[in-house]
Amino acid sequence: MTEAKERTRDRISRRQVDKFADRRAQLAASALQTLAELGYARTSLREIAQNSEFSHGVLHYYFADKVDLLTHCVRQFEEVCVTRYDEIVARARTAADLERDFAAAMAATLRADAKMHRLWYDLRNQSLFEDSFRADVLEIDRRREEMIHHVVARYAELASAPAAVPQAVAYALLDGLFQQALLRHLAGEEEAAAGLELAVPAVLARFVVG
Amino acid sequence: MTEAKERTRDRISRRQVDKFADRRAQLAASALQTLAELGYARTSLREIAQNSEFSHGVLHYYFADKVDLLTHCVRQFEEVCVTRYDEIVARARTAADLERDFAAAMAATLRADAKMHRLWYDLRNQSLFEDSFRADVLEIDRRREEMIHHVVARYAELASAPAAVPQAVAYALLDGLFQQALLRHLAGEEEAAAGLELAVPAVLARFVVG
DNA sequence: CCAAGGTCTGGACAGTCGTCAAGGGTCTCT
DNA sequence: AGAGACCCTTGACGACTGTCCAGACCTTGG
Numbered sequence: 001m002t003e004a005k006e007r008t009r010d011r012i013s014r015r016q017v018d019k020f021a022d023r024r025a026q027l028a029a030s031a032l033q034t035l036a037e038l039g040y041a042r043t044s045l046r047e048i049a050q051n052s053e054f055s056h057g058v059l060h061y062y063f064a065d066k067v068d069l070l071t072h073c074v075r076q077f078e079e080v081c082v083t084r085y086d087e088i089v090a091r092a093r094t095a096a097d098l099e100r101d102f103a104a105a106m107a108a109t110l111r112a113d114a115k116m117h118r119l120w121y122d123l124r125n126q127s128l129f130e131d132s133f134r135a136d137v138l139e140i141d142r143r144r145e146e147m148i149h150h151v152v153a154r155y156a157e158l159a160s161a162p163a164a165v166p167q168a169v170a171y172a173l174l175d176g177l178f179q180q181a182l183l184r185h186l187a188g189e190e191e192a193a194a195g196l197e198l199a200v201p202a203v204l205a206r207f208v209v210g
Numbered sequence: 211m212t213e214a215k216e217r218t219r220d221r222i223s224r225r226q227v228d229k230f231a232d233r234r235a236q237l238a239a240s241a242l243q244t245l246a247e248l249g250y251a252r253t254s255l256r257e258i259a260q261n262s263e264f265s266h267g268v269l270h271y272y273f274a275d276k277v278d279l280l281t282h283c284v285r286q287f288e289e290v291c292v293t294r295y296d297e298i299v300a301r302a303r304t305a306a307d308l309e310r311d312f313a314a315a316m317a318a319t320l321r322a323d324a325k326m327h328r329l330w331y332d333l334r335n336q337s338l339f340e341d342s343f344r345a346d347v348l349e350i351d352r353r354r355e356e357m358i359h360h361v362v363a364r365y366a367e368l369a370s371a372p373a374a375v376p377q378a379v380a381y382a383l384l385d386g387l388f389q390q391a392l393l394r395h396l397a398g399e400e401e402a403a404a405g406l407e408l409a410v411p412a413v414l415a416r417f418v419v420g
Numbered sequence: 421c422c423a424a425g426g427t428c429t430g431g432a433c434a435g436t437c438g439t440c441a442a443g444g445g446t447c448t449c450t
Numbered sequence: 451a452g453a454g455a456c457c458c459t460t461g462a463c464g465a466c467t468g469t470c471c472a473g474a475c476c477t478t479g480g
Binding site: 168202 | 249250251252328335339340348351375378383385386389392393397405409412416
């Protein structure tokens with residue numbers, strides 16, 4: 001076999017692999033949309049297929065089984081999930097900036113992506129019953145904790161005061177706050193996001209000494 | 211019909227009603243046990259019946275349908291759920307007492323009732339997708355918030371300092387802390403409960419000014 | 421133009437689900 | 451003793467599930 005042929009085959013093979021991966025990503029996106037709408041308990045493969053432009057059989061062409069698909073979904077979900085506040089951290093010039101912008105961003109994503117957040121908490125809970133996703137979920141939660149830590153650390157830096165709570169605790173507290181706001185928001189309470197935007201700066205301020 | 215007869219019939223009728231309610235409660239207990247073990251998504255009526263001493267048909271004799279059963283379960287769950295720290299609040303003589311005992315009680319129930327707590331978070335999340343339980347779940351959450359408020363209010367009183375955070379925020383923060391500890395505990399992390407017991411007093415102290 | 425292989429469809433499968441109804445068993449009252 | 455209410459079991463139903471597969475479609479290489 002000539003070198004040219006090998007290169008060609010590599011290129012084709014790579015293109016096929018990429019196409020394969022692209023389709024997987026596309027189907028996983030349909031699955032995520034379905035999951036966000038119906039929740040883990042009520043999502044079936046046929047429903048996912050109906051939210052895509054393919055028939056249900058194709059899912060087993062691209063994924064070994066349902067767990068494989070859902071695991072891929074969880075991993076794909078991560079990418080959207082853990083870089084949300086990076087830009088705000090980078091832009092902030094004062095502690096007051098960060099306080100205000102971070103709170104506003106939390107309230108904004110609560111309003112805009114409520115169904116996706118609802119799905120995240122659903123999947124995190126499923127991982128407590130089924131160990132298939134557990135590793136991936138814990139990894140995402142770790143990165144979310146890191147993401148919050150970046151915010152808090154930068155905040156402490158801007159405020160010229162050391163952080164007074166461990167990063168795991170800071171994440172747990174802010175996540176609790178967000179989850180409660182999500183609960184209220186999805187229950188129809190109009191002021192839920194506004195309440196969150198109000199509460200976050202107060203809590204953030206107590207994360208540093210002084 | 212004589213008065214004696216009427217009284218007799220009332221007594222019998224009441225006994226039957228009570229027996230009916232008792233059996234409902236018994237079946238709901240079996241259902242709760244099954245739910246705690248398998249989670250909402252994987253719990254079927256036949257599985258519930260197998261965790262009781264009856265066959266699956268009896269469930270439709272005592273409950274109109276699955277939603278009726280699950281709703282009853284949620285309500286029954288409430289009673290166990292919302293009086294957990296009352297005694298500790300009543301006993302505490304100093305703020306330091308309350309801090310220590312409350313944190314110890316949280317860690318203890320995390321260790322002892324992890325599966326039930328996991329179920330609670332599962333059901334609360336389901337209520338975000340299905341509105342059948344929503345009202346009951348929100349009611350329980352409201353009572354849990356009240357329960358936490360009792361602790362915080364008494365703590366502020368003992369510390370002779372006014373509470374510095376709204377009760378909804380205090381609940382959200384402590385709930386987030388607990389949920390994160392539950393996550394770690396069920397993932398096999400041995401120090402999760404101990405970490406919670408350590409973090410709670412620090413957080414509680416920041417709920418009051420000074 | 422033909423063969424090959426990647427891609428996709430649609431139907432079939434075995435199993436499980438919630439629901440329901442027919443029937444047997446047990447107890448109480450007349 | 452017989453009637454009737456209550457309690458429970460069993461088996462069935464249609465719908466839905468995840469999985470698999472035969473075959474059609476389409477692009478590509480020779």
